[in-house]
Amino acid sequence: MTISGSNDRLAWQREGLPFNAFGAFLRRRFGGRVQRVSIDAGFTCPNVDGAVARGGCNFCDNRSFSPSRRVRLKRVSEQLENGIESVRRRYKTVSGFLAYFQPATNTYAPVDQLEEVYRLALRQHPDIVGLAIGTRPDCVPDCVLELAEQLAREHYVSLEFGMQTMHQPGLDWMNRAHTHDHLVNAIDRARSRGFECCVHIILGIPGETHEMMMQTATEVARLGFDAIKLHNLYAVQGTSMGDEVAGGKIKMMEQDTYVNTVVDFLELIPPTTVVERISGDAPPKYLIAPQWCLKKSVLKQQIEEEFQRRNSYQGKHYVAPQTDPNDRPRPTDNTPQSIRDQIDVRGRLPVLKIESAH
Template identity: 35%
Template structure:
């Protein structure tokens, strides 16, 4: 007899609130992201709040799969949209400003970057990757104005709530700065997605769970959960080669992710449960290259535990 999926926000066997489920029910068509490189910088690279960037971040500013920086944005968009259209001919696009910090510029620059995509009929939403210390009030007001035309996602790289970890990976701001930004965003129609990373140096399982417990009660809409990738040409790679630190095994990662999902309210969208490291640059862990296997094993573990997203979520007072 087929087992009934106890999770309400699912059209299949997934026991968590998938990005695909959200897109299907929001837009009633196939929707895909088109990653772009808008040639922004980062305050953690140019000396404003630090140099070198986060120690896990490579020279492309987490935009390894974004467009070619030597092409203008529309050319990037058309080229990468055409690739996606070969797989989903009837799909629509989210313009995803992925590389570096995409609100780290003057307001006029942001308008010249984002306005043309908001006005495109083949774009259903914008997704803007940035930092919480690069969202001043005038920028939030501008981005809020765009929500009258399209859905606007703000993707914030938090990685961990623990300030000792933030210092260790050279994040360049503390947790309170992130919380202050969330408080200013919560009064808008902007949709918030928070990025976290499991297996940051010397974090315990309980610390990783604490990060999710804290996020669970924030006014956010989605989360991306990544496994740490140690990549060539990063500061973390140098540190790892000199003084190797423990890295989660696939089994440990799956255990933690399932436990994290249990702690999140069922309404929060899970945009990712694992990342895509560039194979030629990945030092460790190599098991992350088998992305489909990892996702399938997460599903199997949730069935084995008879659990689902939100099973152990309790709203704090």
């Protein structure tokens, strides 16, 4: 792998990696292996409860996306303890853990209750080094960003925005019930607050051409996210999309096409951006298609080999935007009022599973 400007190489480049891989980033930051522990605190979503829509995303079945929803929903403290024990059985040496609030929209509750559950996770175990919080771009009013900023003064905090695509037809097809403008507004308000801003992208949305996916890559680069997660579109049982795939109405991206698309995408992403995922999957008992996504190690190897075949690397074709992301002005909060009414209030929602039962 040949990289120009070798004297200014980043750490991952000096290590000979084709992209800025998350695992290596965490090892450099924390001095050893750091693993996520998935938590389900019982959140819902504004496109489920009617705040902006009903039905939820057409691909979403939280039983398949979260280990904690495959069993009786336990309280956060129990989930963390059980998750840490499970990881330690799998890996001989783990230096720390990230409490990962994964399924549903994990900023969609009164902000004082959010603080309660986040702080509980941070103090639950001495080896928890930070938080990862999955959310939607229309569910981060300024009060949530201020809370994340406060927590990030003492801990690693990553706020993960579900962008999926910049193209409205794809967002509409998924029933996301937000616009790309919400995403732009969210990142422009979240940037430079001391926590990581991660963006989640889905490749292979029906109707999206390769050119459209590359437009999304260019937009991610323009907006200046700290980290990115790439997922292949996949279908699971119990979802409207799963029914369409099973009925032959939707065709999943082929493996070779996905490998090339990931490499094309990452070539457009800044070399400083951390790549937290390059594929997604689901438990075999829930997965309908594509079956190839279950072989994650094989897929990772193919992506790395494609970088090598091209003599390429993350950021090879990156073009810096005319306006540096850090120079973009911080806009007025455009969180929908129906969502703000659920977050920027005092009080709490009884659904959240916080403390252990006594």
